[in-house]
Amino acid sequence: MPKSILIYDIEQNRVARSISGHGKAINDLQACPTNPSRIASASEDYTVRLWDLNVKYEKQPCVAILAGQGHKQPLLALAFHPNGRWLLSSGVDTAIALWAIPSQAEIDAAYAKDQEPLLVTYPAFITEEVHFNFVDSLDWYGDLILSRAARGSNDKSVKNEILLWQIDGFDLDAPAPEKPAVPYPGLYTRSAFHHAPQSRGFHRLLTFKTDHTSRFYHRFGFLHRAETDTRPILVMGTEESKYLFWDLQRCEEGEEPGEYPKPARAVKSMRGKKKKFRGGASGLNRLGGLRRESSVASSEGTGPPNTSSPSLNTTPAGPTSASVSNAAVTPGGRRFMVDDPFTPLTPHLELLADTTLSSKEHFATNQLSWSADGKWLVGTGDRGMVTVFYREKVA
Numbered sequence: 001m002p003k004s005i006l007i008y009d010i011e012q013n014r015v016a017r018s019i020s021g022h023g024k025a026i027n028d029l030q031a032c033p034t035n036p037s038r039i040a041s042a043s044e045d046y047t048v049r050l051w052d053l054n055v056k057y058e059k060q061p062c063v064a065i066l067a068g069q070g071h072k073q074p075l076l077a078l079a080f081h082p083n084g085r086w087l088l089s090s091g092v093d094t095a096i097a098l099w100a101i102p103s104q105a106e107i108d109a110a111y112a113k114d115q116e117p118l119l120v121t122y123p124a125f126i127t128e129e130v131h132f133n134f135v136d137s138l139d140w141y142g143d144l145i146l147s148r149a150a151r152g153s154n155d156k157s158v159k160n161e162i163l164l165w166q167i168d169g170f171d172l173d174a175p176a177p178e179k180p181a182v183p184y185p186g187l188y189t190r191s192a193f194h195h196a197p198q199s200r201g202f203h204r205l206l207t208f209k210t211d212h213t214s215r216f217y218h219r220f221g222f223l224h225r226a227e228t229d230t231r232p233i234l235v236m237g238t239e240e241s242k243y244l245f246w247d248l249q250r251c252e253e254g255e256e257p258g259e260y261p262k263p264a265r266a267v268k269s270m271r272g273k274k275k276k277f278r279g280g281a282s283g284l285n286r287l288g289g290l291r292r293e294s295s296v297a298s299s300e301g302t303g304p305p306n307t308s309s310p311s312l313n314t315t316p317a318g319p320t321s322a323s324v325s326n327a328a329v330t331p332g333g334r335r336f337m338v339d340d341p342f343t344p345l346t347p348h349l350e351l352l353a354d355t356t357l358s359s360k361e362h363f364a365t366n367q368l369s370w371s372a373d374g375k376w377l378v379g380t381g382d383r384g385m386v387t388v389f390y391r392e393k394v395a
Contacts, residue, residue, distance in 0.1 A: 034084030102178030169193035209344030221368030237365025
């Protein structure tokens with residue numbers, strides 16, 4: 001695995017620049033959505049590094065290192081928040097960390113002093129309670145978080161699931177917490193955000209059922225363009241040539257799989273043909289107001305450290321008053337989450353990539369990516385297979 005980052009000049013088809021600094025392999029790269037010259041890298045050396053490709057930092061392009069009291073094992077995945085102020089990281093230690101990105105003024109002050117990277121020691125939030133295995137895929141849905149973990153093929157105690165969850169007290173527009181989330185013996189979750197004393201600092205909202213996705217580094221794809229009327233779509237490829245789709249707008253509207261007719265779908269993918277599935281315009285605010293209400297309602301105080309063992313994956317005996325009170329409600333009165341957030345939601349749509357381009361055996365999809373306009377979805381997988389979907393927009 002490479003330790004350096006290569007910057008390509010696409011027009012001239014050449015490597016324009018190579019930057020290095022990590023001590024071990026780099027497992028993920030993410031570009032900042034608000035600053036095209038800034039990228040983040042996740043490495044097996046347990047660190048996240050921020051790089052700035054602006055000529056101003058040509059001598060030392062690494063402008064910040066996020067490490068110290070964060071991850072204790074190799075990192076696997078990153079996700080910038082669309083506002084560019086927050087960064088999620090996850091890794092082999094089963095932890096998911098939320099880092100506050102230093103301001104430009106802070107970066108420039110450190111760079112002017114000795115041209116060394118600014119060191120960010122503490123994440124604003126870090127937990128090992130969401131997943132029990134390597135966390136290799138994550139993304140943002142507004143100020144909610146989507147994440148999944150790998151599961152060994154022989155490990156029957158852990159389910160194949162994608163989780164949607166929320167950090168209590170987190171406000172994406174508020175300044176970063178002044179006091180860090182310091183370590184405490186036996187503490188599995190550390191949060192610098194104010195939350196109710198009985199809370200662990202986060203809670204689960206939805207669970208998505210993803211059978212046959214046990215492999216390591218098996219990533220989902222998420223389409224969410226808040227500035228457009230594109231419906232938010234979550235997709236996961238399986239080890240059996242299937243693609244699973246969830247329309248999160250339908251979840252927000254209180255519908256569950258099976259309560260509406262399924263969209264028309266292609267039965268078989270032929271050579272040179274595109275698969276098609278249909279989407280539509282959204283009429284709701286995609287949780288903007290209700291997420292903020294939930295964050296404000298939970299900002300009641302930090303409370304004492306909760307030192308009990310990880311339990312987010314433990315199914316409760318039944319819906320409790322606490323779980324109902326955590327349910328986000330739209331202005332129209334519909335609950336965003338189902339009665340039991342531990343009950344896995346089956347896909348709204350399943351597509352089988354039954355193609356003449358592969359052997360009779362199934363192939364697994366490792367990575368999925370949406371185009372910027374949400375019309376195209378590309379999946380890559382075993383034996384060099386590439387699957388391309390075209391998404392029609394209907395009124």
